[in-house]
Amino acid sequence: MERVILHCDCNCFFASVEAALNPELSKFAFAVCGDPEHRHGIVLAKNEKAKKYGVQTGEAIWQAKSKCPKLLTVAPHYKEYKEFSKRIFDIYCRYTDLVEPFGIDECWLDVTGSVHLFGSGREIADELREVIKKEIGVTISVGVSYNKIFAKMGSDYKKPDATTEITPENFKELLYPLPIGDLFMVGRKTAEKLRGIGIRKIGDLEEFDEKILYRLLGQNGRVLWQYANGYDYSPVLRFDYREAYKSIGNGATFKKDLMNLKDVRTCVFFLCDKVAARLRKHNYECSALQVGIKDTNFHTIQRSRQLPSPTDLSYDLRNAVLSLIEANFDVEKEPIRSLTVTGTKLLNSDDVCEQISFLDLDYHIKREKEHRLECTKDNIRHKYGLGTITRCSFIDNDFGF
Numbered sequence: 001m002e003r004v005i006l007h008c009d010c011n012c013f014f015a016s017v018e019a020a021l022n023p024e025l026s027k028f029a030f031a032v033c034g035d036p037e038h039r040h041g042i043v044l045a046k047n048e049k050a051k052k053y054g055v056q057t058g059e060a061i062w063q064a065k066s067k068c069p070k071l072l073t074v075a076p077h078y079k080e081y082k083e084f085s086k087r088i089f090d091i092y093c094r095y096t097d098l099v100e101p102f103g104i105d106e107c108w109l110d111v112t113g114s115v116h117l118f119g120s121g122r123e124i125a126d127e128l129r130e131v132i133k134k135e136i137g138v139t140i141s142v143g144v145s146y147n148k149i150f151a152k153m154g155s156d157y158k159k160p161d162a163t164t165e166i167t168p169e170n171f172k173e174l175l176y177p178l179p180i181g182d183l184f185m186v187g188r189k190t191a192e193k194l195r196g197i198g199i200r201k202i203g204d205l206e207e208f209d210e211k212i213l214y215r216l217l218g219q220n221g222r223v224l225w226q227y228a229n230g231y232d233y234s235p236v237l238r239f240d241y242r243e244a245y246k247s248i249g250n251g252a253t254f255k256k257d258l259m260n261l262k263d264v265r266t267c268v269f270f271l272c273d274k275v276a277a278r279l280r281k282h283n284y285e286c287s288a289l290q291v292g293i294k295d296t297n298f299h300t301i302q303r304s305r306q307l308p309s310p311t312d313l314s315y316d317l318r319n320a321v322l323s324l325i326e327a328n329f330d331v332e333k334e335p336i337r338s339l340t341v342t343g344t345k346l347l348n349s350d351d352v353c354e355q356i357s358f359l360d361l362d363y364h365i366k367r368e369k370e371h372r373l374e375c376t377k378d379n380i381r382h383k384y385g386l387g388t389i390t391r392c393s394f395i396d397n398d399f400g401f
Contacts, residue, residue: 001112002146003110003112003146003147004110004111004112004115004120004121004144004146005108005109005110005111005112005121005144005145005146005147005148005150005151005236006108006109006111006121006124006125006128006142006143006144006151007102007106007107007108007109007142007143007145007148007151007152007154007155008092008106008107008108008109008125008128008140008141008142008155009105009106009140009141009142009143009155009156009159010088010105010106010138010139010140011048011138011139011140011141011159011160011161012045012046012047012048012051012160013045013081013084013085013104013105013138014032014044014045014076014081015030015031015032015045015046015047015050015074016047016137016138016139017077017080017081017084017138018030018032018074018077019047019137020084020136020137020138021077021080025047025072025074026047028049028070028072029046029047029049029050029052029053029055029068029070029071029072030046030047030049030050030071030072030073030074031043031044031045031046031047031050031055031061031064031071031072031073031074032044032045032046032073032074032075032076033061033064033073033074033075033076034076035075041060041061041062042058042059042060042061043055043056043057043058043059043060043061043064044057044076045057046064048160050064050068050071053067053068053071054067054068055067055068055071061073081104082104084136084138085104085105087135087136088132088136088138088140089101089107089239091128091131091132091135091136092107092109092128092239093239095109095111095114095118095124095128096109096110096111096113096114097238097239098110098111098235098236098237098238098239099236099238099239100236100237100238100239101239102152106155108148108151108152108236109236110235110236111124121144121165122144122163122165125142125144125163125165126142126163128140128142129142129161129163133161139160139161140161141155141156141158141159141160141161141162141163141164142154142155142162142163142164143155143156143157143163143164143165143166144163144164144165144166145165145166145167145171146167146168146230147230147232147233147234148232148234148236149184149227149230149232150166150171150175150230150232151166152184153166153175153182153183153184154166156182157174168230171230172203172206175202175203175228176201176202176203176206177201177202177203178201178202179191179200179201179202180194180195180199180200180201180202180204180205182202183202183205183224183227183228184227185220185223185224185227186224190217190220190224193216193217194216197212197216202228203228205224205225205228205229206228206229208225210222210225213225244346245282245284245346246344246346247286247290247342247343247344247346248275248278248279248282248284248286248342248343248346249275249290249340249341249342249343250271250274250275250278250340250341250342251271251292251338251339251340251341252267252270252271252338252339252340253294253337253338254267254336254337254338254339255398256398257296257335257336257337258331258335258336258337258339259331259332259335260331260332261326261331263331263336264322264325264331264336264339265318265322266394266397267339268318268321268322268325268339268341269314269318269391269394270391270394271321271339271340271341272314272317272318272321272341273314273391275314275317275341275342275343276312276313276314276317276374277314277374277377277378277381279312279343279346280312280349280374280375280378281378283348283349283350284312284343284346284347284348284349285310285311285312285346285347285349286307286310286311286312286317286343286344286345286346286347287306287307287309287310287344287345287346287347288304288305288306288307288343288344288345289304289305289307289317289320289321289324289341289342289343289344290302290303290304290340290341290342290344291303291304291321291324291325291339291340291341291342292338292339292340292341292342293325293328293329293336293338293339294336294337294338294339295334295335295336295337296334296335296336296337297334298337301328301329303324303327303328304324304344305320305323305324306345307320310347312349312371313367313370313371313374314374315367315370315374316367317341317343321341377389
C-alpha cells in the first residue's frame, strides 16, 4: 500500500500567534522582531501584509522599514509560541501517533493507517486546516504525498492556508519547473555549485549523471538526485521518539563587544555553565569541543579540539575554550560580537570509564569535588529556579545575560 504522508507548516507562525493574541494587529503590516538593545534587531517573522512589501525574515529592522515605512514591530513572546505549538501538535496526534516535529511550527504525519477512519490524505489535510484555524486561530499549509520530501515541498508550494497534493503522476509537472534552490536540502552554496554545472531547475537533476553529482557534492549529490526522482523511503517517527544527541551547545550575541580577555572569560564561563548543565541533564559527556567566534565585521571562525578525557564539567569546558580562543584569536585587536560553545563526540555518561593515575591524584580529587559542586547547583536551580544560584561576575553584567 502506498504511504500517505502529510507535511503541515504553520503560516508565518510567530506573527500568526501574535495576531491570534491581538486581532487588531491583523489590520496592519507588522513583523515580530528581536531586541535591538540586545543587538538582535532582525525580523523573526512577518505577516502577509508585510510580506507583500518585500519584508523578509532575517533582515535587519531598518531594512524592513525601508521597504515598509509604516511597518509595526512586535517583540517576540516565546512562551506563548511554545504553548500554541503544543496545542497544534496535540491536534495532529488525534489523527495518528506518527507525528515527527521539524521545528516548532512544522511536522510530518504518516496517516497511512488513518485513511479508513478520516478519509483520504487530502481530506485529512483539509480537515486539519479547518480544525486548527477554528480552535487555535492559526492557518497552516499542508503537503500531501507518498514520501516525506515531496510532502514537505508540497506544503511550501502554495501558501497560505492551502493543500497541495504531489503524486507519482504529477510530481514532474509540479516540481520540475521550479528553481533548483527550491529542492529540499539545497542551500544557497549548493545551488550555486549546481547552477555552475548547468542544473538550474529541479527537473535538470533527473537525467544528470549521478557520478558527477557525487564528485561535486559527495554523498549529498546522490541524495539530492534521489530526492528529485522521488526516491525517499525514510519513515515518519513517533511523536515521543527522541533521537540521540550528536552535539550539545549554546551561543550568545552579546549586548556589547568583548574587548579583552576579562570580558571573554566572563562570557565563556556563562556559556560553559549552560552547556555543562545540559550535558548532565541528558546524561552525556563530550570528548571534543568546538568554538565559534564572530567578530564585529560578522566574520566567523570555528576551531575544535579533542579533550583529554570525556567530561560534563563547566570547569573542564571553560579551560579548553579559553585555550582555543587565546591560541586562535586576538581579542585586543578584533573585538568579539558573539560566541558559540558546542560539546561534540558525545558519550553516554554510564558508558564512560576513566583510568585514574596515582601520579596526578590531586587533579582527580579536584574534578570529583567540582562534579559534586556542579550537580548541587543543578539540584538547587531545578528546585528553586535558574536564577537562585549564579556567579558573582554574572550579576548586573552589561553583556545582556
